[in-house]
Amino acid sequence: MNYSSAKPKKLFLNCIISAMKSIVPKGIFLTSLFLIISGTAFSNDCYTINGESLEDNTNTRPFVCFPHDEHNENAGLDDNCARCHHVYTDGQLMPDESSEDSSCSECHMSQEKPNDLDLIVRYHKLCRSCHLEEKKGPITCGECHKKP
Amino acid sequence: MTESNTVTPVKEIDDKGILKGVEQLTPEKIESTILQVLKDETGAKLKVYVDTCVHCAMCSEGCHFFLSMDRDPKYSPAAKVKQTLWEIIKKKGKVSPEFIKNAAVVAFTQCNLCKRCAMYCPFGIDIAYVISVMRRICHKLGVVPLYIQDTAHSHSVSMNQMWVKDDEWIDTLMWQEEEAQEDIENLRIPLDKEGADIFYSVIGPEPKFRAQLIYQAAVIMNAAGENWTMPSMPGWDNSDMCMYIGDYEMMERLKKEHFECAANLRAKRIVMGECGHAFRSVYDMGNRALGWRMPPVEVVHAIEYYNELFENKKIKIKHKFDRPVTLHDPCNIVRGRGLHEMSRNVVRATCETFIEMTPNREHNYCCSAGGGVINCGPPFKNARVASGKEKAQQLLAAKAKGAEVVIAPCHNCHGGLEDIIHSFGVDMELKFLGDIIYEILDLPEKEE
Amino acid sequence: MYSHYEFVTGPFAWMAFLIFIFGSIYRFYSLYKLARKKDGAVFEYMDLKFALRSIGHWLTPFGSRSMKLNPSMTVVTFLFHISLFLVPIFVFGHVVLWKENFDISWFTLPNIVADIMTLIVICSCAFFLWRRIKLPEVRYLTTVGDYVILLIVAAPFITGFWAYHQFPGFAAITIIHIISGEIMLIAIPFTKLFHMFTFPFTRGYIGSEFGGIRMAKDW
Numbered sequence: 001m002n003y004s005s006a007k008p009k010k011l012f013l014n015c016i017i018s019a020m021k022s023i024v025p026k027g028i029f030l031t032s033l034f035l036i037i038s039g040t041a042f043s044n045d046c047y048t049i050n051g052e053s054l055e056d057n058t059n060t061r062p063f064v065c066f067p068h069d070e071h072n073e074n075a076g077l078d079d080n081c082a083r084c085h086h087v088y089t090d091g092q093l094m095p096d097e098s099s100e101d102s103s104c105s106e107c108h109m110s111q112e113k114p115n116d117l118d119l120i121v122r123y124h125k126l127c128r129s130c131h132l133e134e135k136k137g138p139i140t141c142g143e144c145h146k147k148p
Numbered sequence: 149m150t151e152s153n154t155v156t157p158v159k160e161i162d163d164k165g166i167l168k169g170v171e172q173l174t175p176e177k178i179e180s181t182i183l184q185v186l187k188d189e190t191g192a193k194l195k196v197y198v199d200t201c202v203h204c205a206m207c208s209e210g211c212h213f214f215l216s217m218d219r220d221p222k223y224s225p226a227a228k229v230k231q232t233l234w235e236i237i238k239k240k241g242k243v244s245p246e247f248i249k250n251a252a253v254v255a256f257t258q259c260n261l262c263k264r265c266a267m268y269c270p271f272g273i274d275i276a277y278v279i280s281v282m283r284r285i286c287h288k289l290g291v292v293p294l295y296i297q298d299t300a301h302s303h304s305v306s307m308n309q310m311w312v313k314d315d316e317w318i319d320t321l322m323w324q325e326e327e328a329q330e331d332i333e334n335l336r337i338p339l340d341k342e343g344a345d346i347f348y349s350v351i352g353p354e355p356k357f358r359a360q361l362i363y364q365a366a367v368i369m370n371a372a373g374e375n376w377t378m379p380s381m382p383g384w385d386n387s388d389m390c391m392y393i394g395d396y397e398m399m400e401r402l403k404k405e406h407f408e409c410a411a412n413l414r415a416k417r418i419v420m421g422e423c424g425h426a427f428r429s430v431y432d433m434g435n436r437a438l439g440w441r442m443p444p445v446e447v448v449h450a451i452e453y454y455n456e457l458f459e460n461k462k463i464k465i466k467h468k469f470d471r472p473v474t475l476h477d478p479c480n481i482v483r484g485r486g487l488h489e490m491s492r493n494v495v496r497a498t499c500e501t502f503i504e505m506t507p508n509r510e511h512n513y514c515c516s517a518g519g520g521v522i523n524c525g526p527p528f529k530n531a532r533v534a535s536g537k538e539k540a541q542q543l544l545a546a547k548a549k550g551a552e553v554v555i556a557p558c559h560n561c562h563g564g565l566e567d568i569i570h571s572f573g574v575d576m577e578l579k580f581l582g583d584i585i586y587e588i589l590d591l592p593e594k595e596e
Numbered sequence: 597m598y599s600h601y602e603f604v605t606g607p608f609a610w611m612a613f614l615i616f617i618f619g620s621i622y623r624f625y626s627l628y629k630l631a632r633k634k635d636g637a638v639f640e641y642m643d644l645k646f647a648l649r650s651i652g653h654w655l656t657p658f659g660s661r662s663m664k665l666n667p668s669m670t671v672v673t674f675l676f677h678i679s680l681f682l683v684p685i686f687v688f689g690h691v692v693l694w695k696e697n698f699d700i701s702w703f704t705l706p707n708i709v710a711d712i713m714t715l716i717v718i719c720s721c722a723f724f725l726w727r728r729i730k731l732p733e734v735r736y737l738t739t740v741g742d743y744v745i746l747l748i749v750a751a752p753f754i755t756g757f758w759a760y761h762q763f764p765g766f767a768a769i770t771i772i773h774i775i776s777g778e779i780m781l782i783a784i785p786f787t788k789l790f791h792m793f794t795f796p797f798t799r800g801y802i803g804s805e806f807g808g809i810r811m812a813k814d815w
Contacts, residue, residue: 200794203737209666269662271791272798272802485812
């Protein structure tokens with residue numbers, strides 16, 4: 001793991017890492033982790049997952065650097081966390097609820113047949129649909145998946 | 149290669165059949181004729197062939213014209229389609245008489261329809277078929293080289309290629325019968341014998357120019373003790389120049405006459421002399437035009453027949469032919485019928501030393517005379533012989549390995565190779581398989 | 597930019613796929629109908645065994661004399677066609693799109709492999725261009741359309757390479773990449789690119805004729 005944030009967080013993250021390593025297959029673990037970080041860490045930092053520690057990114061594009069706070073500020077989201085961290089119940093969007101405490105994979109990945117692609121696709125759709133709607137922000141592959 | 153510099157292709161053509169034909173053309177006639185042929189007589193096959201060609205020129209290597217003309221791009225197979233059907237299809241038949249003139253020269257005299265290029269095209273496009281369509285258009289426009297048109301006229305008048313009259317035909321057979329009695333006493337050429345095992349048919353030029361071949365065939369048939377016959381009536385000629393000029397109506401009549409002649413005599417099968425184009429006509433084009441998937445009467449080419457004779461030990465030889473030979477694989481019976489291994493069997497059974505020419509079998513170079521090209525006659529002779537340069541080199545290479553005699557089991561190939569051997573100073577002897585067999589045949593002692 | 601993106605990934609993409617699929621079906625159907633009407637013999641002589649025999653030989657590198665006589669063309673053409681076929685279908689960026697839009701996915705190529713294959717396609721196109729210009733027998737046959745086809749084929753790979761490596765202006769290039777891919781799809785049924793579908797039939801037919809009737813090989 002390589003992230004450019006402050007040291008104390010490293011300990012905390014390592015705990016999560018080891019905890020998750022025991023329960024989730026490796027590739028999925030890393031993807032989920034990334035989502036958890038960006039969802040829960042509330043940091044200004046740009047989180048990237050370095051290729052070295054990954055064995056399965058030979059086929060995929062470089063991982064995305066997502067500056068959470070900067071993004072929200074630019075997007076004027078203020079405290080509208082639910083715009084991204086949404087909650088659906090029986091197919092209905094719950095406008096007053098948000099889900100920043102849970103990981104995306106809880107809803108968006110099949111527990112029986114976990115597949116990285118499920119989350120990747122969700123992520124693409126979430127970002128791109130909003131960017132297209134707002135006519136702001138990156139939409140093509142390379143704009144997010146920047147070459148290191 | 150002594151005379152190779154003197155034989156250059158003629159630039160301006162001097163052929164009355166084409167020139168007079170073109171004079172009579174009008175743009176309207178050209179267009180309506182072309183559209184009729186394209187619409188009524190061709191279909192998906194032509195369309196797919198023309199549309200699929202990606203212009204890669206891989207076919208070039210397959211063409212002896214291209215190779216012999218120092219890789220002149222105009223002679224590559226696809227280039228010949230470009231000069232004919234591509235343009236015609238693109239312009240929907242709106243082409244000039246001048247275009248038709250060139251297209252006729254290309255289609256009739258620069259392609260032997262040998263189908264070698266189909267083996268070099270990655271798509272297996274049958275370019276010979278496309279060129280045949282061009283010939284068909286030319287035939288319908290009345291733009292056909294004079295000499296080959298004359299043979300086609302002969303076919304329609306006399307049902308044989310060489311204006312041989314009915315009585316002359318019988319006379320020739322009786323004459324050869326008498327001659328052959330020199331070899332075998334009481335030898336017969338049985339005429340119109342019903343229910344014979346073998347109905348032996350030849351091409352028109354045999355009685356006209358190469359009557360000794362009938363003599364030899366009679367000797368071989370007699371030596372093998374065959375129950376055979378030859379017809380005294382029209383239908384005896386299996387050749388077919390109408391096929392090559394695109395006169396398919398006449399081709400059908402000819403083949404019908406031929407098959408019916410054999411069927412009327414209730415012959416078990418047709419054995420034909422060493423001819424390539426006639427085989428194409430009976431086995432490939434004529435039967436199909438008549439609606440027969442395969443010939444209605446079994447047709448056996450001389451090579452296959454000779455092979456049978458040796459396999460069944462029906463004839464005996466005195467000794468093997470002692471001069472080193474090489475073998476030419478004719479297009480119509482090799483790419484047309486896969487007889488290359490059988491011809492080798494016969495050569496091995498009859499000759500002491502056999503030297504392969506390379507490339508061989510399906511990949512052998514064409515004699516440059518087939519497909520009716522030699523039948524287009526003197527106006528195109530120089531160009532035809534010049535396009536045999538590659539063949540000459542192939543022959544010389546076989547000669548360098550020791551071959552003295554070229555066996556060519558096809559009449560057209562004989563004509564073409566004779567000119568090539570002469571013009572390029574190849575200096576090899578040319579023979580039919582039948583010549584060799586006749587020469588070494590062990591005949592019963594004649595009672596004097 | 598945003599509306600362009602929406603157009604090329606939305607209506608234009610649908611149109612391209614529909615034209616590709618239905619255009620190809622239409623061409624097939626019309627050729628089949630015409631063949632039934634005019635070329636009955638083709639069906640009569642078509643023979644699965646000999647068709648496959650011929651196709652097999654011609655899909656094997658150096659499986660024919662023709663290929664042996666043109667080694668460079670053979671190597672290039674095999675690498676080219678394999679890459680041309682594999683990259684668009686199996687590159688990760690495209691599989692993700694299938695997953696996003698139709699919830700289907702399959703095996704993906706490692707980036708480095710896809711990258712090399714893309715370069716192979718681009719270099720092959722350059723080789724074909726060189727052949728067209730340089731070899732007299734190819735130049736004689738070449739039409740303007742042949743150059744256009746070459747461009748249509750090369751464009752998605754050049755722009756794809758550009759976008760993947762994020763060379764300057766890659767965002768706009770990505771959109772051009774999408775358009776060029778769609779143009780190629782649209783072009784397939786109506787141009788020489790249709791040879792991808794006719795190959796088995798032309799090859800199969802001559803293979804059947806040679807194998808079943810002429811009893812000779814055709815390679």
